[in-house]
Amino acid sequence: MADTTITPDTTAPDxxxxxxxxxxxxxxxxxxxxxxxAGSGRMAALLVSxxxxxxxxxxxxxxxxxxxxxxxxxKGLDPKTGFIRTTEPFVGLRNYADVFxxxxxxxxxxxxxxxxxxxxxxxxxxxxxVAMALIMHRAFRGRALVRAGxxxxxxxxxxxxxxxxxxxxxxxxxxxxILGHQILWTTEGFHAKxxxxxxxxxxxxxxxxxxxLAGLQVIPKEVYEAAxxxxxxxxxxFWHITLPLVKPALLVAVLFRCLDALRMFDLPYILxxxxxxxxxxxxxxxxxxxxxxxxxxxxxxxxxxxxxxxxMALAFVRLLGTDLVSDRDGRKASRSRHRRNPAAxxxxxxxxx
Amino acid sequence: MSLTAKWxxxxxxxxxxAVVAYCLAPFYWMxxxxxxxxxxxxxxSLLPSPVSFENYQAVFDPSQGFTRALLNSLIxxxxxxxxxxxxxxxxxxxxxxxxxxxxRLILTLIIATSMFPVVSIVVPLLKLFTDVGWxxxxxxxxVPSMSFTLPLAxxxxxxxxxxxxxxxxxxAMIDGCTRxxxxxxxxxxxxxxxxxxxxxxxFIAAWNEFLIALSMTNKSAMQTAPVxxxxxxxxxxxxxxxxxxxxxxVLVTVPLVVLVLVFQRRIVAGLTAGAAK
Numbered sequence: 001m002a003d004t005t006i007t008p009d010t011t012a013p014d015x016x017x018x019x020x021x022x023x024x025x026x027x028x029x030x031x032x033x034x035x036x037x038a039g040s041g042r043m044a045a046l047l048v049s050x051x052x053x054x055x056x057x058x059x060x061x062x063x064x065x066x067x068x069x070x071x072x073x074x075k076g077l078d079p080k081t082g083f084i085r086t087t088e089p090f091v092g093l094r095n096y097a098d099v100f101x102x103x104x105x106x107x108x109x110x111x112x113x114x115x116x117x118x119x120x121x122x123x124x125x126x127x128x129x130v131a132m133a134l135i136m137h138r139a140f141r142g143r144a145l146v147r148a149g150x151x152x153x154x155x156x157x158x159x160x161x162x163x164x165x166x167x168x169x170x171x172x173x174x175x176x177x178i179l180g181h182q183i184l185w186t187t188e189g190f191h192a193k194x195x196x197x198x199x200x201x202x203x204x205x206x207x208x209x210x211x212x213l214a215g216l217q218v219i220p221k222e223v224y225e226a227a228x229x230x231x232x233x234x235x236x237x238f239w240h241i242t243l244p245l246v247k248p249a250l251l252v253a254v255l256f257r258c259l260d261a262l263r264m265f266d267l268p269y270i271l272x273x274x275x276x277x278x279x280x281x282x283x284x285x286x287x288x289x290x291x292x293x294x295x296x297x298x299x300x301x302x303x304x305x306x307x308x309x310x311x312m313a314l315a316f317v318r319l320l321g322t323d324l325v326s327d328r329d330g331r332k333a334s335r336s337r338h339r340r341n342p343a344a345x346x347x348x349x350x351x352x353x
Numbered sequence: 354m355s356l357t358a359k360w361x362x363x364x365x366x367x368x369x370x371a372v373v374a375y376c377l378a379p380f381y382w383m384x385x386x387x388x389x390x391x392x393x394x395x396x397x398s399l400l401p402s403p404v405s406f407e408n409y410q411a412v413f414d415p416s417q418g419f420t421r422a423l424l425n426s427l428i429x430x431x432x433x434x435x436x437x438x439x440x441x442x443x444x445x446x447x448x449x450x451x452x453x454x455x456x457r458l459i460l461t462l463i464i465a466t467s468m469f470p471v472v473s474i475v476v477p478l479l480k481l482f483t484d485v486g487w488x489x490x491x492x493x494x495x496v497p498s499m500s501f502t503l504p505l506a507x508x509x510x511x512x513x514x515x516x517x518x519x520x521x522x523x524x525a526m527i528d529g530c531t532r533x534x535x536x537x538x539x540x541x542x543x544x545x546x547x548x549x550x551x552x553x554x555x556f557i558a559a560w561n562e563f564l565i566a567l568s569m570t571n572k573s574a575m576q577t578a579p580v581x582x583x584x585x586x587x588x589x590x591x592x593x594x595x596x597x598x599x600x601x602x603v604l605v606t607v608p609l610v611v612l613v614l615v616f617q618r619r620i621v622a623g624l625t626a627g628a629a630k
Contacts (some may be wrong), residue, residue: 040451040452040453041451041452041453041454043447043451043532044447044451044452044453044456045453047443047444047446047447047451048443048444048447048448048459050440050443050444051440051441051443051444051463051503051507052459052463054440054499054503055462055463055466055499055500055503055504057496058474058478058496058497058499058500059466059469059474059500062473062474062477062478062481063469063473063474063477065477065478065480065481066473066474066476066477069476069477069480128375132372132375135365135368135369135371135372136369136372138365138368139365139368139369142369144617144618145373146369146372146373147617147618147621148613148614148617149372149373149376149377150372150373150376151613151617151620151621152376152377152380152610152613153376153379153380154613155557155606155609155610155612155613156380156602156606156609156610157560157561157563157579157605157606157609158561158563159561159563159579159580159582159583160383160579160582160602160605160606161379162583163582163583163598163599163602164379164380164382164383164599164602165379166593167382167383167386167595167598167599168379168382170593170595172395173395174382174397177397202375202376202379205375206376207624209372210621210624210625211624211625213625214621214625256468259468262470263470263471263472265471265472265563265564266563266564266579269563270563270583282470282472283470283471283472283564286472286473286476287472287475287476287564287567287568290475290476290479290480290568291479291568295476295477295479295480298476299476299477302470302472302473302475302476302477303473305470305472305473306469306470306473309468309469309470313465313468
């Protein structure tokens with residue numbers, strides 16, 4: 001749903017090539033695309049439809065259900081069964097309007113927390129991740145070891161890492177022992193936010209490092225040699241060569257992390273607890289409302305979070321422009337071709353630099 | 354080696370150690386804590402003394418239901434991975450090899466679904482599953498998990514299939530295979546490493562899932578391992594059994610860490626292919 005609005009213009013040139021007038025000469029690069037036939041179309045439909053069907057059932061249909069549901073409730077409990085009554089009052093947009101009313105405090109608090117966590121953690125992760133990538137890129141001995149090491153935080157389930165940090169941040173835990181202070185990290189307050197941020201950054205900074213490292217490894221050495229000959233300092237090299245060339249990989253990583261941070265749930269839920277003002281995120285709020293069978297408001301919060309994520313994704317796509325969406329196929333095609341032809345790769349990347 | 358080169362090398366070494374320490378220190382702390390006796394769980398020494406497996410025994414105490422939780426996790430993550438791989442292999446092949454209308458739109462849509470906030474689908478599905486009596490069932494956890502594992506698998510496999518030269522299939526088709534036969538006999542065996550890598554990444558994602566498993570269960574017998582561990586109870590209500598939590602955490606994490614260590618090169622290839630083009 002996110003990209004239906006952007007895809008038409010980004011795909012247009014491509015489709016023009018593949019499906020445009022057959023009389024139009026096809027560029028040699030697109031030659032393989034001309035294979036499109038009615039037969040392959042049918043086969044594609046056959047191969048793709050199971051996935052689309054499943055995603056319709058588990059994503060698109062629930063999203064529509066959430067939209068509908070958000071217009072109903074809040075409904076009473078049936079005193080006999082403890083379950084909700086089957087009839088829920090239609091309230092229109094009241095669940096959304098309530099967000100701006102007196103009862104909206106909890107929503108805006110969660111909204112603020114979500115935004116705060118996203119901005120702070122992604123910023124820290126990016127800085128630490130890039131630093132890690134630069135170090136790993138230079139290290140020749142033990143690179144495999146380092147790479148395996150940075151995968152460990154990624155592989156630890158978030159729920160387990162939350163318990164781990166809860167233990168570290170315990171009042172008698174190792175964090176306080178190292179700091180020599182008695183801080184009640186996992187109680188309400190700003191320090192609870194700090195605990196969540198530290199734990200989140202630990203888990204995800206290595207991931208950004210990994211993606212940036214992948215970006216660094218495709219930068220040809222010649223570019224740096226040329227810069228060194230021209231007398232550029234290490235800092236200038238980083239700022240004017242490394243950063244621009246690694247930018248596409250970095251931006252994709254940052255986009256992914258942002259979207260992921262916006263739906264943060266496990267970490268604050270386990271590390272600090274449910275219904276804690278200082279760390280409650282939108283996901284936690286929606287889940288909490290739903291588990292208390294207040295499906296109407298829960299759905300409204302979920303829809304609002306969904307819109308927030310969507311907006312963020314669209315903003316990024318706008319910002320990234322062609323890098324993220326439209327160039328995906330083209331670059332991959334040219335890359336895999338270059339892999340077989342190192343000379344061409346060097347020539348092209350040299351030009352790009 | 355000149356002095357500056359030596360100094361640079363030294364700095365690099367320090368940097369590498371810092372990175373590894375940053376990543377592993379908390380994990381090491383989990384390991385060490387799990388090996389302490391309950392009586393000296395609050396020790397802050399770097400090595401447990403004496404080493405004790407008390408916490409591991411406590412984890413497998415029948416009252417915690419941890420074995421069942423592990424089994425639940427294995428079933429949910431395993432079935433999710435198998436289903437996602439099966440569907441994704443077909444779709445990814447079409448994405449990588451066939452030319453059809455709306456291909457890019459479909460791929461973008463599939464990828465975009467993996468970015469949806471899980472809670473937006475959990476809330477309506479929770480209501481639906483409550484109505485049809487699916488709460489505390491495996492399918493109530495497997496079906497929603499497809500929402501993020503399927504796009505992940507499609508994306509990863511598409512990248513792997515694309516990296517394989519077209520010529521292989523052309524040769525097979527010239528030799529008389531149909532496209533389907535070429536796919537089964539040539540592509541699948543050759544793509545096996547890629548499929549395997551995708552399986553690991555998908556499995557880890559499904560294994561780590563918490564929100565769905567938490568929302569769709571209220572019976573402890575149906576909880577997955579992460580949910581069960583987070584609900585471990587101590588001897589008294591106000592005591593958090595950190596020792597057994599750490600031990601259970603180690604048990605849940607070590608298989609993944611071993612997978613990561615053995616297949617790190619492949620996993621890195623899979624992750625970076627899927628995310629940073």
